[in-house]
Amino acid sequence: MSQTAATSAVSTDPSRRARLAEFWYYFSENRGAVIGLVFFLFLVLLAIFAPWIAPHDPVEQYRDAVLVPPAWQEGGRAAFLLGTDAVGRDMLSRLIYGTRFSLFVGVIVTTLSLVGGIALGVIAGYFRGWVDTVIMRVMDIILAFPSLLLALVLVAVLGPGLVNAMIAIALVFQPHFVRLTRAAVMSEKTRDYVVAAKVAGAGHGRLMFKTILPNCMAPLIVQATLSFSSAILDAAALGFLGMGAQPPTPEWGTMLAEAREFISSHWWVVTLPGIAILITVVAINLMGDGLRDALDPKLKRS
């Protein structure tokens, strides 16, 4: 890596650009990852421009159009491409608006657990001793519960709702980031460049977050992608159990919960929100696999 940095001295930050180019080279080799990325960007656009793309208001109830099947089926109407639900709301519009909630959940949960996890993990791995012991024991306690059960109970304490569900899920995901960061920091801490920075007079804060942390990012980025998709799944699961987003919010899990009773009679109200969750999560996981291959030098060889 050092020779590439030395040769391209033209740009302002050559090593970063070279690394980015190398990363993109490996990432784009993985066809699935690129498909995942494209689809993900499509979802982001859907979420941002939902009010302009969606043909109807997601909570508007058309009383004359209850449980209308998708347009291509008998009895379907062109105005409701994917049909309507039990109170006459347009499925397509609800699904489009649903991307907003799912992506929002993914971003917030991942950010919360990533930031908190990095802070605790760096501190634990850098200082060791009793600080480390206390932090890791607390993480063990969180890990002792099945994640969804703990999230469910936390939401029962905080009160049902999307925000509380996100807080609960972020808390439950935290330990994975703490463990990863701690392990990476511990293995980097004794390297020469860290010792050199210490000798040069760098303080604890600088050593922890400026010197060591950037070199620990690869596994954290991969874990963050994984958390992003798991957060969407768990938030939908909580919504399904009635503890996440509350009706009439067009959140995919909540939509499924409302649709349960129509399982045998009206396939579209049950099938479509699930497909939306599934393909979103698949796209993100495809990206995650690509990121892992591109960032993990051990797997690059094979």
Added chain:
Amino acid sequence: MPRQHGAGFNMFRFLLGRLAVLIPTFVGVSIIAFSFIRLLPGDPVALLSGERVMSPERHAEISHALGFDRPIVVQYLDYLWGVLHGDFGTSIVTKKPVIDQFFELFPATVELSLCAILFAVILGIPAGVIAAIKRGSAVDQAMMGTALVGFSMPIFWWGLLLIMLVSGMLQWTPVSGRISLMYFFPPVTGFMLIDSLLSGQAGAFKSAVSHLILPTIVLGTIPLAVIARQTRSAMLEVLSEDYVRTARAKGLSTFRVVGVHALRNAMIPVVTTIGLQVGVMLAGAILTETIFSWPGIGKWMVDSVSRRDYAVIQGGLLVIAAVIMLVNLIVDLLYGLINPRIRH
């Protein structure tokens, strides 16, 4: 190194080391369960007694009976003392001890989880091995694509979909419960598959099996995908090792190289993965049992949350965490036996 002498000693130290971590964790878990009821919005006395309107005298009386008038530390120690003697509280709704309800329902969850893990292992390991051997082929891509979809599956929707197709349209399997209402026999082991056989009633076993099929598939889907992916990558790693190349160079058949040399070593990380699925299983059981009305602890907890039976949630949290910790300890010990390298 004196391995024969060392092994037993190491095992003991290994166990001690694990316990040194487990005991503080258990204390922490018990503090969480203890504080849970006190963190809830509202008066814990009213929540625990289940009485909504009460006079101040009645409130003081219940408060005293529950011990809420004592210092918080004394309350906690008393709670912990009770827990250590098997007192996990009493349900507000059914008035039955939480621990009794737990043991009544736990076999159903264990039966379902065991079937799901078996399903995942039986399909996942061969799939992973085949994908690794045929690396890059259409078979590999199809299998890993399927595994990725399985890994990403919202299982609560997967359950509904299977009910819609298999139970609804094809009418092959029943929709909910553990056995048809036609059959009745007292539980002996708590495992419906065994009990239905013991009952000797014609068709009972078949009914129990048909009730198990869909929940097993739903709960086993994510572990199946994880195990297949893990087996494939472990196999790929082992297949590139020198000793495998040597075995190949000796002219051994692919079957022998893979089956005898590679698989044994590839299994070590796979066994860890299987062990890690215990917590995943219990989280999945919450959703699977809710969808299929499976009378296990997952459904019990969800029902208790919606019924606001806080005593059950409090007790259930602690029992479930204790069970997971115990299972993880056993998995760790077994793992130590299989792979001597980690005992140190």
